[in-house]
Amino acid sequence: MSESTPTPAFKASHASRMVTLSLHAFTQLVRMKVFYFLAVFAVIVIGSNFFDMAQHQGPESVGANVLRNIKSWSLGAMALFAVVISIVATALLLPRDIEDRTLYTVLAKPVPRIDYLVGRLMGVLLLVFVSLAVMDLLMVAALHLRTGMVMEMQEKMAVGRGWPEEAIQSLKQETLASGVNWQLQAAVLAIFLKVAVMAAICLSVSTFSTSTLFTTVVSFLIFFIGHFQADALDFYLKGVEAGTSTFSQYLALGFSLFIPNFQLFNVVDGLVQNQPITLLMVGKLVMMACYYVLLYTLLAWWIFSDKEV
Template identity: 20%
Template sequence: MAANPPLKTQGVISSRLADETVEIPAAWRTKQFVGIGIVLLLAAWYYTIGWHSPTGDSQKADSRSIFDLVGFAAIGALIWLTTPVAWTVAATTFQEAIRRKWMSALLGFAVVMLAISTFFTWMQPGEEQKFLRDYGIGFTAIMTLIAAIFLGVALIPPEIERRTIFTILSKPVTRLEFLIGKYIGLMITLLVNLAVMTVIFLLAYAWFVISREGIGKAFLADGLGVSRNGLVFDLVNLGKALFLNVGTLSIMAAVAITLSQYLSGITAIIASFIVYFVGQSASYWERLAGGTGAASEAARPVLPPALRVVVEAIYFVLPRLDRFEARERLVNDLPIGLNYIAMAGASGAIYTAVLLTVAYFSFSDREF
């Protein structure tokens, strides 16, 4: 008797049946068109006018390029790909993230340390203002970075290990929608944490200035006292610096998600931190590669051709996280130009789009 032929098994669960389509509601498409229209207007305004400010305001008043527009295009593409299904995944991801006990503990610790930050100014007598600004920006960046990396690495692999990915992808959910939803949910979580920390720190900073100078003198831009340019200027500048951190978080969240597709949990976490610290030193690699860094031509090292090619390759793939760093301008009472924020955000959007594309190719080829 002939053996029964082996049954043909399906290695990958289809994320959407071939004859099943999910129509996007007209109201949702309208919102997407409005969002994309706003991005297009901002891109046109930026590229033609550039939110122009004096070079001293941002040091990059006239360095616009076509690559900045690519960043705006990436933001528009993300808006278009954010379907109602992806938004549902994002909302679920956000709810799961805020229910994690370690996330609540991390946010609580950050809030307490920022609220009492004014009590640490004794560590730098005579420069309390600079210390407080540097402390607030640096501490907020570290806390949100930890959240971005640990959450990003733990988004997709647990779904595969618990096999809940079968249930999710058996519904009318494409893998692209799942990935984008996870990323947006992570970013919402990080933005909420950043917003809470920002409010607490700005309130602590305002209390410090007012308690030192009085509410009347605190708002005067007289070049004297703790707030030499006025409390309003300080708060706006601090707000801009903290907003720049969104660019770092968007890149590092994408880095963590992408690395989690190729590496184990702890390895992906370590690699993400390495990417962060190397990305913060991107200007150093630029000088090594013979770019337009801050160093003079005489100060740039002369590398052998083969080594220069390696350095240029490293610099090419590095995320320019140093573009989101503004603490030096803060401690020196220099304004942060809006055009600089726009250029940094555009470059961050490009890198994020590339990383999410790499993550999608890996995720789409996986068999569960």
């Protein structure tokens, strides 16, 4: 029961504190068993295999619905789960730290408030990233297996119908292209970016909110409003031409700058219909996500820096 003599003080860098806080938030959320939803996702992916509409006329349409369903259902479920996880997890962290008074013990250490906020946000994003990675892996595995099966069926039917070898090879290439490809990964990245923006918004709401429920409800509301952002921007642009009042125009402009246009992140529908996602689109989404994450993190810091806990 002996205690050593006090030694000189230690000092952590901003980065190491943020990493410590993010890993802590990640562990906290994992131990709350949030990954259980992955079982539900697996069921959805497996279930999507059995929805093959009997509408095929020739080898080219055999199994096409199945591949489309797997992509559509999986990406849809990924988008839904990721948004729900990010909002609920972010809404849970800060209000809970205040309610449980664990925040005192953290802020009583030499931890700047910006480190705390960024660390918490990074923890949620790490959780979403790992969740998306696991779901992505499940989707890719299911799609890969099913693509092979579909190609086999198509080949059998095409040979039976006396298709020439070049036509069979061409069909195989076409089916392969609608299977696993990098476009899918771009869609998953778009989902992650959208969710990162949503988590940052939720973080800033949680800095002035008093409860998890309020933060969750307001965040979901902003999420839905974000899907109509394009309309506000349109109103501003048309208003300039039509001579709408300056106040309304600036209100619409402010709204469109402050609330992200979540419709832009919805690339899944286009992808399922085999519309390509270009590098330029991905670049724009990355820039946009960075802008909003930074904006809302700074807003959260501005509110939280003077908050009395």
